Amino acid sequence: MKQYLLSVYHVDGEPTPSPEEMQTIFRDVDALNSELQSAGAWVFAGGLHPESTASVLRVKDGAVLITDGPFPEGKEHIGGFWIIQADDLDAALIWAAKATRACAGPVEVRPFQEEPGA
Amino acid sequence: MGPVSDSEIEDVFREEYGRAVAVLVRSFGDIDIAEEAVQDAFTVAVQRWPDTGPPPSPAGWIITTARRRAIDRLRSDTAREDRHARAALLQAEGEPIEEGPVRDDRLRLIFTCCHPALAINVQVALTLRLLGGLSTPEIARAFIVPEATMAQRLVRAKNKIRDARIPYRVPDPVELPARLRPVLAVIYLIFNEGYVSSTGQHLARGDLCAEALRLGRLLAELMPDEPEVLGLLALMLLIDSRRHARTTNSGDLVLLADQDRALWDRALIAEGQSIVRGCLRRNQPGPYQIQAAINAVHSDAPTAAATDWRQILQLYDQLLAFTPTQVVELNRAVALAEVRGASDALAVVETLDLRDYYLFHAVRAELLSRVSRNEDARRGFDAALALTINPAERTFMERARNALPE
Numbered sequence: 001m002k003q004y005l006l007s008v009y010h011v012d013g014e015p016t017p018s019p020e021e022m023q024t025i026f027r028d029v030d031a032l033n034s035e036l037q038s039a040g041a042w043v044f045a046g047g048l049h050p051e052s053t054a055s056v057l058r059v060k061d062g063a064v065l066i067t068d069g070p071f072p073e074g075k076e077h078i079g080g081f082w083i084i085q086a087d088d089l090d091a092a093l094i095w096a097a098k099a100t101r102a103c104a105g106p107v108e109v110r111p112f113q114e115e116p117g118a
Numbered sequence: 119m120g121p122v123s124d125s126e127i128e129d130v131f132r133e134e135y136g137r138a139v140a141v142l143v144r145s146f147g148d149i150d151i152a153e154e155a156v157q158d159a160f161t162v163a164v165q166r167w168p169d170t171g172p173p174p175s176p177a178g179w180i181i182t183t184a185r186r187r188a189i190d191r192l193r194s195d196t197a198r199e200d201r202h203a204r205a206a207l208l209q210a211e212g213e214p215i216e217e218g219p220v221r222d223d224r225l226r227l228i229f230t231c232c233h234p235a236l237a238i239n240v241q242v243a244l245t246l247r248l249l250g251g252l253s254t255p256e257i258a259r260a261f262i263v264p265e266a267t268m269a270q271r272l273v274r275a276k277n278k279i280r281d282a283r284i285p286y287r288v289p290d291p292v293e294l295p296a297r298l299r300p301v302l303a304v305i306y307l308i309f310n311e312g313y314v315s316s317t318g319q320h321l322a323r324g325d326l327c328a329e330a331l332r333l334g335r336l337l338a339e340l341m342p343d344e345p346e347v348l349g350l351l352a353l354m355l356l357i358d359s360r361r362h363a364r365t366t367n368s369g370d371l372v373l374l375a376d377q378d379r380a381l382w383d384r385a386l387i388a389e390g391q392s393i394v395r396g397c398l399r400r401n402q403p404g405p406y407q408i409q410a411a412i413n414a415v416h417s418d419a420p421t422a423a424a425t426d427w428r429q430i431l432q433l434y435d436q437l438l439a440f441t442p443t444q445v446v447e448l449n450r451a452v453a454l455a456e457v458r459g460a461s462d463a464l465a466v467v468e469t470l471d472l473r474d475y476y477l478f479h480a481v482r483a484e485l486l487s488r489v490s491r492n493e494d495a496r497r498g499f500d501a502a503l504a505l506t507i508n509p510a511e512r513t514f515m516e517r518a519r520n521a522l523p524e
Contacts (some may be wrong), residue, residue: 002283088285089235090293109235111282114201 001085003043003112004092008103010079017104028102036084041095047080079105083112122167131160134177135251136336140223141181143230143286146188146206149248149276155188156180162187185210224249225340226286228333232301233284240275241304247272249336250329260311260326298341302350302406305333309354327358345400348393349407355390356413359383371514375422387417408437427456444470448478451485460488476505480515492522 017025036042051070058065070077082099086092092109100107135156142152159180163172173179189210195203231244239261246252246260258268278284289297312326334351341347363377372378394414397407412433419425434450447470455463464485472478483498499519506512 004282088283089233090285090289092282093235109282113281 001087002092002114003083003085004089004096005108005110005112006082006084006092006096006099007078007108007110008080008099009076009106009108011106012075012077021104025102025104032098032102035098036082036095041084041086041091043083043085045080045082048078051077079103122172124164124168126172127160127164127167130163130172130176130180132251134180135160136224136227136249137177138180138184139248139251140227142184142188143227144223145185145210146192147209147286148202148206149279151188151192151206152184153248155184155191158187158191159184222288222340224336225288228301228337228340229288229297230279230284230286232297232304233279234297234300235282235284236275236278238300238304238307240271241300242307243268243271244275245304245333246308246329249333252329256325298344298346301337302346305330305337306350306354306406308333309357313357327354327361330354331358345397345402346404346406349397349404349410352390352393352397352410353406353413355386355393356410356417359386359390359417365510369510371510373514374416377422379420382417390414391417403436403440405437405440408433408440412437425456427453431457444472445475448472448475448481452481455485455488460485464489473501474505476502476511478502479505480518484518487518487522492524495519496522 033042033045036045054070056067056069056071058067080103082095084092084095086095089109089111092111096107096109138156138159139149139152142155143149146152146155162183163176163180167173189207192203192207192210227248228245231248232241236244242261243257246257247254252260254269254272255265257272258265261268263271288294308326309330312328312330331351331354334347334354337347338351359382360374360377362383363379363381364372366372390410391414394407394410397403397410412430415426415430415433431450431453434446434453438446438450448467451463451466454466464482467478467482467485470478479498479502483495483502486492486495486498496519499515499522503512503515503519506515
């Protein structure tokens with residue numbers, strides 16, 4: 001089985017969902033998670049706090065530097081993600097289609113590299 | 119059998135490349151390995167066939183030789199602990215050796231090349247490369263893209279197919295209608311690119327048309343029960359039947375109404391019309407079939423004046439129900455002008471928002487001239503010219519503008 005990362009993107013400046021819409025999203029995402037689990041496609045999933053809570057670390061001149069805020073300073077931020085396993089991209093795309101409906105935002109699908117020696 | 123010439127081997131290459139690559143992709147699960155092996159096999163063919171003559175089944179020989187070459191190459195790679203090579207080899211060795219090529223393999227490959235997770239220009243390039251056997255420089259030239267750009271596009275696409283694991287299979291019946299749409303769009307885009315080249319000096323880049331027709335025939339052979347597949351083939355055949363009438367010897371464009379109908383290719387028309395009749399009997403209409411039917415009505419008319427515009431208008435109404443776009447509205451207006459007059463058609467055209475489309479301005483200008491609004495017509499042709507690159511079409515519109523009474 002191949003693993004895919006399904007990232008949910010938030011775009012700055014787009015209207016935030018109303019509390020009622022949020023309730024619907026939570027319910028739909030929960031339902032999708034159960035479906036993924038019973039289909040054996042679930043690996044991991046989670047939602048993230050806003051990008052304002054992020055810290056970025058990098059090595060500069062041999063020392064680790066910490067900066068406050070997201071990387072990069074872009075307009076789009078990952079709001080949450082799933083890691084799923086699927087036979088091929090078509091199967092992953094079917095899950096991603098459900099994911100983008102459930103979380104009401106764009107979803108990017110990316111294949112994981114194979115584990116070394118697998 | 120006697121010795122063969124290079125051009126005969128070239129013909130075998132054109133005919134059999136896609137089939138061989140498709141079989142090898144199934145065997146090895148990897149496009150690069152398949153392509154490399156098939157190219158190797160043709161290299162051997164070029165060396166041997168001129169002396170020995172072609173084998174009884176050139177396609178079978180190419181596939182067998184390619185498979186053997188690929189396995190040899192992979193064995194030496196596996197010795198170097200290449201995991202990917204090992205996997206490919208395992209897949210190939212685990213598979214029963216088949217004598218003849220399985221025709222479904224090419225169908226699988228078409229759906230891989232035209233996968234919706236690939237951009238349309240990538241789908242087109244992959245289809246021409248893998249199924250058409252066109253070289254990267256040929257595809258780059260056809261689409262006026264630098265060779266390096268096209269090479270990069272193909273490499274990236276093949277990597278995505280491998281790494282994201284885009285499957286190599288015919289979609290199941292539930293997915294099929296949605297997945298067939300990009301396949302048909304790719305073939306028609308290749309055809310149109312050949313037919314109305316927006317950048318080339320010559321109006322028709324015949325190679326692309328021929329390639330699209332070959333792919334269209336292949337698809338019709340592989341999916342004989344898909345009405346839209348047949349519709350697309352009929353549409354291309356009927357449009358292509360007018361190729362020689364469409365330009366003068368000096369390369370100028372000739373409108374349908376002014377074409378010398380004796381120059382139309384009767385064999386292509388007969389083939390296209392017979393497919394259209396089959397589609398009508400099937401009665402599962404779709405956009406390609408309706409467009410083919412419209413072209414079939416034109417082909418029926420011995421003279422432009424004898425064209426059954428009422429039937430064409432009805433077909434456009436039907437097409438509009440399937441594809442309610444402004445471009446279809448515009449084409450329908452041309453038929454409407456013949457049935458109900460230019461001012462009715464003009465009234466429709468004036469409601470359309472197609473200011474960036476040169477044919478909108480050209481059609482509008484033509485209708486304006488018919489209602490003697492010559493000054494407006496002149497401005498319309500100017501607007502059309504400002505949006506047209508194709509030299510033959512430019513010349514045509516310049517003439518139409520200059521022919522307007524002062």
